[in-house]
Amino acid sequence: xxxxxxxxxxxxxxxxxxxxxxxxxxxxxxxxxxxxxxxxxxxxxxxxxxxxxxxxxxxxxxxxxxxxxxxxxxxxxxxxxxxxxxxxxxxxxxxxxxxxxxxxxxxxxxxxxxxxxxxxxxxxxxx
Numbered sequence: 001x002x003x004x005x006x007x008x009x010x011x012x013x014x015x016x017x018x019x020x021x022x023x024x025x026x027x028x029x030x031x032x033x034x035x036x037x038x039x040x041x042x043x044x045x046x047x048x049x050x051x052x053x054x055x056x057x058x059x060x061x062x063x064x065x066x067x068x069x070x071x072x073x074x075x076x077x078x079x080x081x082x083x084x085x086x087x088x089x090x091x092x093x094x095x096x097x098x099x100x101x102x103x104x105x106x107x108x109x110x111x112x113x114x115x116x117x118x119x120x121x122x123x124x125x126x127x
Contacts, residue, residue, distance in 0.1 A: 009066035
């Protein structure tokens with residue numbers, strides 16, 4: 001596929017498996033799910049779900065910028081939480097990183113996430 005490119009930045013955590021941080025096809029960028037890893041140490045950030053969510057969206061913003069866009073270009077956001085009781089808290093963090101009109105979104109509760117994370121988010125951008 002000639003219009004497919006791999007997006008990578010050291011401002012976000014390196015992939016911890018067989019995947020890329022993001023893949024751009026045409027004007028669409030598919031950002032892999034991010035958990036609250038600090039890109040420098042590759043360790044989970046300390047703190048509660050709010051602190052994790054801030055790191056997750058910071059990581060996603062870095063990948064979006066590496067792709068030539070921003071979270072303002074998001075058309076779809078998928079959020080996975082290990083506890084839907086954190087739904088309101090993650091909404092408040094999301095409002096710090098996105099402006100109206102907001103992208104489409106799904107939010108689900110899952111049994112577990114990598115590295116014991118409380119939240120994982122993936123994003124699709126349209127540049």
